[in-house]
Amino acid sequence: MVKIRNKINDIEPYVPGRSIKEIADAYGLKEDEIIKLGSNENPLGPSPAAVEAMERELESVHRYPESALTDLREAIADYAGVGMDQVIVGGDGADEIIDVLGRTFLEPGESFVVPMPSYMYYEYTLQAHDARAVHARWDVNENRLDLESVLDAVDESTRLVFLCTPNNPTGGLIDKKDIRAVLESTDTLVVVDEAYTEFAGVDNTDLLPDHENLFILRTFSKVMGLAGMRIGYGLGDPQIIEYMHRVKPVFSLTRLSHAAALATIRDRDYIKKSTEYSIKSREYLYSGLKKFPELRVFRSYANYILIDVRGTGRTAAELSEELLRKGIIVRDCTSFTGLDEYWIRVSVGTLEEDRRFLEVLGELVQ
Structure with a gap:
């Protein structure tokens, strides 16, 4: 065999x-x-505008999709209030972005931290990179992050820390001061998963200018109604984004997904x-x-x-x-x-x- x-x-x-x-x-x-x-x-x-955009794009599916995704990255940057060089877009929802993070930052035997319970796919995706999951604690009874457990879990082998807010499956928020505390306690990359940010009415993009080790993960699968089209994106320091683009699949977003995402994010x-x-x-x-x-x-x-x-x-x-x-x-x-x-x-x-x-x-x- x-x-x-x-x-x-x-x-x-x-x-x-x-x-x-x-x-x-x-x-x-x-x-x-x-x-x-x-x-x-x-x-x-989905947005009716997204459906119409996909229908228009059908006759072009024999052509390779755009690789740079310039128009979509510009639209996301405008939506999120960041620079276009701070945006990376992936297919397979945010899951591809998680995989790209693993391929960019994790060597075999190194670790990543996740407060549990939280989104299980961080661990499922990154185990293939031969990385170790270190579990910090989400206080279920209080529905809040146990900050001290996260700070204690980070050591010299840690390359990624995942903080999901609102947290899946508990629905609780992480206080911005706690996110800042984690960012300032380490040089490792802190991934703040904001897949549900619109429903919470809060986000953490204001922390990006002062913290180059912050990466924000988002998706088109939830409020934007495109779970079946598999589109995710990340926001981070331009240097981090540049490194990630070195290993991200070039044509991971289909023509139909691209059209749907662009139409949706413009449909405020x-x-x-x-x-x-x-x-x-x-x-x-x-x-x-x-x-x-x-x-x-x-x-x-x-x-x-x-x-x-x-x-x-x-x-x-x-x-x-x-x-x-x-x-x-x-x-x-x-x-x-x-x-x-x-x-x-x-x-x-x-x-x-x-x-x-x-x-x-x-x-x-x-």
Whole structure:
């Protein structure tokens, strides 16, 4: 057999969630009856301008896409309030940017720090680089970063520190003074993941001018409604961006993704509407969930809510399965390091989907 790298032999394959079709077939449901509240997607769908842009671009898909992405980088720079030389854009959502960070900064045996529970894909992506994950702590009960645990986790082998704000899956924010404290305590690159920044109404781009070791990670998958087009971007010091471009795949963004991203980021009315609707949906869900004495519900600044379900007498897996049988998909968070088997995460849906979820949940719990 062809020899595989030793590290790859140690990696467990990623197992994606079941598709809507698979769930419909398994439980005898109609596909259009299933409500998907498990992946933090935009319930309004994409910008009509993005759909039109992709349709116009279809006749050109026999041509290679643009490699420099000048117009898109300019539009992102304008949106984020930074220079164009501070922007890098990747395909496969923000996940490609995480991989490029690994290829740019990590040598085998070096480490990266993640406060847990947090986004699991940092570790999943970077383990292929033969890097070590060092777990700091996110205080779940207080829904805040344990700053001291992060500062204690950083040592001479640390090359990246990941800080997710709002944090996935807890929905809590990291105070700017805590981010500044981490930045000023080390020369290592601090990656602040702002995938859900629009829903929180806060960002950390104002820290970029004074901290060359700050890198901000963002995506078009959430508020911009393009999860299926796989577009992510990063903001950082121009020198950092230049190094990353040396290893980033040249044609990683397709022509259709490029067109969709450019049309969406220019459609500020859509972004505003999308943000406001998701926040309205989140607050509706939060208010409804707080009425269940069996649940412990966490205040969120993203487009999802974390729920402790142990008061129902069920595990997350059991309750998620019961919801699936009723045609509702939520995220069982048992696989998140730092959480036990009693947590689920619910994404915002349309208000009608929210109402249906609360109704079914009430039937199951009460």
